[in-house]
Amino acid sequence: xxxxxxxxxxxxxxxxxLLNTESGELAVFKALTTPEQPELGAxxxxxxxxxxxxxxxxxxxxxxxxxxxxxxxxxxxxxxxVGLLTTAGFRDILEMRSEQRYAIYxxxxxxxxxxxxxxxxxxxRERIDRDGNVLEAVSEADVRRAVADFQRQGVEAIAIACLHxxxxxxxxxxxxxxxxxxxxxxxxxxxxxxAPEIREYERSSTTVANAYTxxxxxxxxxxxxxxxxxxxxxxxxxxxxxxxxxxxxxxARSQPIRLVESGPAAGALAAAYFGGLAGHKDxxxxxxxxxxxxxxxxxxxxxxxASQLEVARVxxxxxxxxxxxxxxxxxxxxxxxxxxxxxWVDKLGLxxxxxxxxxxxxxxxxxxxxxxQPTVTDADLALGYLxxxxxxxxxxxxxxxxxxxxxxxxxxxxGWTIVQTAAAIHQLVNENxxxxxxxxxxxxxxxxxNYAMLCFGGAGPAHAAGxxxxxxxxxxxxxxxxxxxxxxxxxxxxIAFDFSRSxxxxxxxxxxxxVTDLFAEMESRxxxxxxxxxxxxxxxxxxxxxxxxxxxxxxxxxxxxxxxLDAMDAEAFISRFKARYRELYHxxxxxxxxxxxxxxxxxxxxxxxxxxxKLPKTDADPGPACKGERRAYFPERAEYxxxxxxxxxxxxxxxxxxxxxxxxxxxxxxxxxxxxQATVDAYGNVHxxxxxx
Numbered sequence: 001x002x003x004x005x006x007x008x009x010x011x012x013x014x015x016x017x018l019l020n021t022e023s024g025e026l027a028v029f030k031a032l033t034t035p036e037q038p039e040l041g042a043x044x045x046x047x048x049x050x051x052x053x054x055x056x057x058x059x060x061x062x063x064x065x066x067x068x069x070x071x072x073x074x075x076x077x078x079x080x081x082v083g084l085l086t087t088a089g090f091r092d093i094l095e096m097r098s099e100q101r102y103a104i105y106x107x108x109x110x111x112x113x114x115x116x117x118x119x120x121x122x123x124x125r126e127r128i129d130r131d132g133n134v135l136e137a138v139s140e141a142d143v144r145r146a147v148a149d150f151q152r153q154g155v156e157a158i159a160i161a162c163l164h165x166x167x168x169x170x171x172x173x174x175x176x177x178x179x180x181x182x183x184x185x186x187x188x189x190x191x192x193x194x195a196p197e198i199r200e201y202e203r204s205s206t207t208v209a210n211a212y213t214x215x216x217x218x219x220x221x222x223x224x225x226x227x228x229x230x231x232x233x234x235x236x237x238x239x240x241x242x243x244x245x246x247x248x249x250x251x252a253r254s255q256p257i258r259l260v261e262s263g264p265a266a267g268a269l270a271a272a273y274f275g276g277l278a279g280h281k282d283x284x285x286x287x288x289x290x291x292x293x294x295x296x297x298x299x300x301x302x303x304x305x306a307s308q309l310e311v312a313r314v315x316x317x318x319x320x321x322x323x324x325x326x327x328x329x330x331x332x333x334x335x336x337x338x339x340x341x342x343x344w345v346d347k348l349g350l351x352x353x354x355x356x357x358x359x360x361x362x363x364x365x366x367x368x369x370x371x372x373q374p375t376v377t378d379a380d381l382a383l384g385y386l387x388x389x390x391x392x393x394x395x396x397x398x399x400x401x402x403x404x405x406x407x408x409x410x411x412x413x414x415g416w417t418i419v420q421t422a423a424a425i426h427q428l429v430n431e432n433x434x435x436x437x438x439x440x441x442x443x444x445x446x447x448x449x450n451y452a453m454l455c456f457g458g459a460g461p462a463h464a465a466g467x468x469x470x471x472x473x474x475x476x477x478x479x480x481x482x483x484x485x486x487x488x489x490x491x492x493x494x495i496a497f498d499f500s501r502s503x504x505x506x507x508x509x510x511x512x513x514x515v516t517d518l519f520a521e522m523e524s525r526x527x528x529x530x531x532x533x534x535x536x537x538x539x540x541x542x543x544x545x546x547x548x549x550x551x552x553x554x555x556x557x558x559x560x561x562x563x564x565l566d567a568m569d570a571e572a573f574i575s576r577f578k579a580r581y582r583e584l585y586h587x588x589x590x591x592x593x594x595x596x597x598x599x600x601x602x603x604x605x606x607x608x609x610x611x612x613x614k615l616p617k618t619d620a621d622p623g624p625a626c627k628g629e630r631r632a633y634f635p636e637r638a639e640y641x642x643x644x645x646x647x648x649x650x651x652x653x654x655x656x657x658x659x660x661x662x663x664x665x666x667x668x669x670x671x672x673x674x675x676x677q678a679t680v681d682a683y684g685n686v687h688x689x690x691x692x693x
Contacts, residue, residue, distance in 0.1 A: 003059050006490030007046060008066040008240075008263045009038045011359055012290025012340050013458060015484035015667075016049050019491050021061065027053055028484040030392055030458070030667045035361055038069060039224050047231075057232040064490035065249075066240035066262040069220060070213050074115075074260070074312040074323060079212035080156035080187070082116040085146055085175055086204065087163040088123035094208065098201050102320025110314045112323060115212045120155060122146035124162070124175060132167035143178045151183065159211040161191035161204040166502045169196070187214045194255055195326040197598050198502040202308060202326040209311075209323055210257035217256035221249055236534070238495070240266050242329040244303055245496030245604060248533050258327055260311055263486050265330040268296040268303040270489030271454040274479035276301055277683045283477075284437060284453045286467065287486070288460035291338040291357045295437040296330055297444055298454075304444060306331040307500075307547060307558065307598070328498040328600070333440040337432070339377040339459035340364055343425045345413055353429050365406035366398040374410055376429055376459065378403035379422035384632030384640065385462050385662060385671050393666030419633050419640070427635060430463055434470035445584040452477055456485030461663075461670040465688050469673075476688040483667020495533050496604030497526045506551065507574070507594040512565050518599050519544060519565070526603025535605030547598040548577055550589050556597055557581060625650040627664070634660055636674050643672075653682045 007016045016029040029049040034041030050056060073079045084091065094114035103109055114121075124146065125139035150158065158179060165172045169192030176188055191207040225237060238246040240262035252258065264287060271285035275298060283298040297304040309329045313322035337354035340363060346352050353376065358364050362371035364378050366388070380386050381403045388398040404418050411421040441448045452475040455464035461478045468476045481488055499522035503515065523542055530540055542563060547556035559577050578588045625646050632643040641660055648665040657663070657678040663670035663686060670686060672678050679687045 002061045003055065004062045004064070004491055005046070005060050006064040006066075006266070006487040007042055008266060008484075008486040008490060009033055009042050010068055010263060010289050010291065010486075011035075011072070011357065012338070012363070014038075014042045014045050015487040016045060017481065017484055017487035017491055018049070018053065018055075026481065026488070028481045028487065028667065030484055033359075035359060038067070039220055039227070043224070043227050043231075057228065058234065060233055061235045062238060063228065063233065063235065064238045064240060064246055064493065065224070066266045066486060066490055067259060068263055070217065070256055070260045070262075071311055073213050073216055074209060077113075077115075077312075078216070079115065080215045081154060082120065082157050082159055082208055082211045083146070083150040083153070083155040084116040084121040084159045084161065084204075084208055085124050085143070085179075086121065086161050087127060088125045088142070090163060090200070091121040091123045092118070093201050093204050094121070096201070098199075100320065102318055111321060112312055112314055115208045115323070116159065120150065120153060122149070126162060126171045126175070128162065128164045128168050128171055130164050130167065132164065134168065134170060138171050138174045138178070140178060143175055144182060147179055147182045155186075157187040157189070157211040157214050159189045159191075159204075159208045161200075161207045163200065165190075165192040166196040166198060166203065169193075187211065187218070189214060189254075194257070196501050197307075197326050198504060199326065202324045205324050206257060206326045209325060210255060213256045214254070217259070218253060221253055225249065240490050240493060241498075242309070242327070243305065243496070243498050243602075244269055244330045244493060245498070245602075246490070246493045247495065247497060247529070251497075251529055251532065257325060260325065261309065261329055261332055264294045264296070264332045265303070266489030266493060267294070267456060267486040268298065268330045268332065268489070269493055270456065270479065270485040271296070272298045272301055272303055273489070273492050274485075274683070274685060275452070275454045275477065278452075278454075278477050278681055278685045278687070280452045280454070280475075280477065282451050284441065284448065284451045284471075284473070286433075286437070286453050286455040286460055286464055287457045288433070288455070288463055289338050289457040290340045290459070291359060292334050292341075292354075293338060293433050293457070293460070293463075295333045295433070295440055297441060297446065297451075299446070304331040305329065307556075307600075328500070328602075331444075333436060337376055337429050338457075339375065339380070341376050341429070343374045343376070343379070343407075343410060345410065349413075351410070351414070351424055351428060353425055353432070364403070366400065366403040367396070368399050368402060372406055374403070374406040374421075374425070376425060378406050379425035380459070380462055382407060382418055382422040383426060384630055384643070386669055387630070387645070387662075387664055390664055390666075423633060423635050426463070427466070430466035430470060433463070434467045437467070438471060448473065454479060456482040456668075458483045458668050461668045463671075465671060465673050465676060468688070469690075474690065478663075478668075478670050478686040478688065480684040481665075481667065482670075483665070494604045495530065495535055496602055497529050499523075499526060499601045499603070500598050502598045504595065504597050507548070507570070507596055510596060515599060516565055519601060522599075522601040523603060526601060530603060530605050533605070539605045541604045543602040543604070545600045545602075546596050547600070548594055548596045550581075550592040551595045552592070557584065558600070625652075625655065630662060632660065632662060632671075634673055641674070648686070651680045651684075651686070653680055653684075655680045 031045030127136040189211040195206040242261035285296040341354035364375040544561040643660040659672040661672040
């Protein structure tokens with residue numbers, strides 16, 4: 001038998017999913033993350049998981065990995081010391097940014113500090129114009145002086161980002177050639193390779209961020225690969241990219257910044273997959289884990305994608321206050337908080353939750369690892385939603401008394417009881433997540449009321465019904481293995497690579513020969529990388545698109561293109577462009593020329609998806625699904641009520657359960673409020689629906 005494994009290292013837990021590729025049987029596992037050395041905790045968790053299943057590393061054909069390490073490195077600013085080489089006169093672009101203020105009336109506006117400090121940014125005499133013509137060759141003397149200075153200053157990685165290199169990378173490549181001859185082995189990142197797109201600041205930011213994370217991720221991946229090989233693993237090791245695709249570790253190692261949203265992207269893929277099984281192609285993907293909650297939109301069976309994202313914001317939910325990164329990504333909104341997020345009182349005396357998190361060390365007070373501050377998990381435990389004796393399937397015991405002690409200072413500050421305080425924390429988190437999700441969906445030109453919600457993550461099923469009620473959604477779907485859905489998503493991600501090149505032109509004056517050459521170059525690179533991953537030419541899928549706008553605008557929309565540009569119907573393209581524009585903005589400036597900026601290619605290879613298999617049963621003789629009753633507090637009743645408690649692994653297809661009820665599985669807990677009912681479909685999905693009166 002052959003197996004594939006996916007594991008996703010999060011802020012609090014590492015999630016594992018293992019697929020038997022012959023039978024389609026799926027097994028899942030969850031272990032605490034070790035923040036200081038996440039790879040060691042993951043390897044220990046993998047060893048325990050395989051031992052539980054009586055399997056060995058040698059039986060694993062492929063391993064797929066997602067991680068938050070890149071994002072955490074940027075947030076915590078624990079990356080390499082980076083030197084930046086750029087066009088003379090432009091070394092301050094990282095601080096000048098786009099010259100747009102994210103809060104126009106804030107006199108004390110803050111941005112994260114540049115990842116390359118000013119004393120390590122050097123201007124090199126060279127110049128390429130906007131059309132790609134070389135106006136000035138690279139000054140070798142400038143490069144030699146800069147490299148010598150970087151060596152004295154202890155620089156660990158170098159970023160190269162020259163003006164207009166997206167049109168002609170010759171000068172950047174010459175600088176890289178000189179650097180390698182002067183300093184063999186130094187980690188290098190070129191903007192023309194990592195983000196060959198227009199917009200100088202965003203391109204430079206992406207290049208520096210990649211250099212900043214490159215040494216750390218190289219060491220991390222080397223440790224993982226060496227330890228897996230030593231344990232007997234001889235298969236392929238893949239990494240999950242932010243774009244929702246997988247790539248061989250060898251291909252992705254030089255561009256670690258593309259892993260920044262790897263775990264959440266895998267979760268969105270799992271949502272699309274399980275939603276399809278449940279008969280829903282339009283979904284709101286809601287992922288609430290231990291540290292954060294994330295929302296993504298799934299439309300027509302595919303997660304929405306964007307051409308850039310932003311990380312490490314000074315103000316967590318304020319767009320423009322972080323580092324912009326310029327590459328394709330699943331369009332994910334970080335929303336609200338996670339189970340480990342801490343509740344506190346602000347200067348105005350208002351209750352707040354997050355963004356600070358207790359993580360896995362010390363974790364919520366109820367974990368018993370030394371945490372003393374009240375968290376969302378502590379509130380959910382005090383409300384009776386969580387079973388203190390069945391957390392992680394009984395692998396951990398939660399301390400209810402410790403949760404109540406942690407909540408007591410907040411209760412005293414507001415003059416509430418412990419349970420009222422816990423209910424306020426639970427409701428505030430739901431309101432925050434719903435508000436953020438509503439804005440994200442409306443900005444995409446969609447009405448949230450037309451979507452079902454598919455929820456996952458360790459904390460997601462406990463909060464999903466409340467969030468859906470606020471959004472006005474008719475249905476919530478909780479997938480099998482919801483607590484480890486991101487690891488399941490890793491197993492169904494396609495092997496794919498995304499490429500882009502900016503070549504600005506008016507549609508009416510487009511040089512289609514040049515555009516065709518750009519596409520041919522990108523597609524050729526993609527095909528070579530797929531061949532290296534073992535994907536045959538016949539299995540290769542090519543998708544083309546272009547970012548366009550009306551002339552004079554600052555932002556673009558993306559429109560698909562046909563496989564052969566010679567066959568492109570210009571009028572049909574204009575019609576598609578205007579239809580999408582109208583969908584987003586409800587008005588089209590009819591007589592304004594269309595400008596095309598960035599040309600995109602996605603080269604992918606088909607993968608057989610996970611078969612629709614239920615999770616393993618708890619034992620050979622399932623017995624009754626109802627485990628008993630538990631006292632739980634529901635704001636709808638403003639009191640504790642007795643809620644039936646069900647074992648999810650014993651729920652059969654077609655079963656209907658009335659609320660209030662609690663459905664337990666090893667990795668998460670579903671909370672079914674009064675007035676809702678749950679039904680189970682043939683694939684093991686639990687559907688939460690508002691009961692008809």
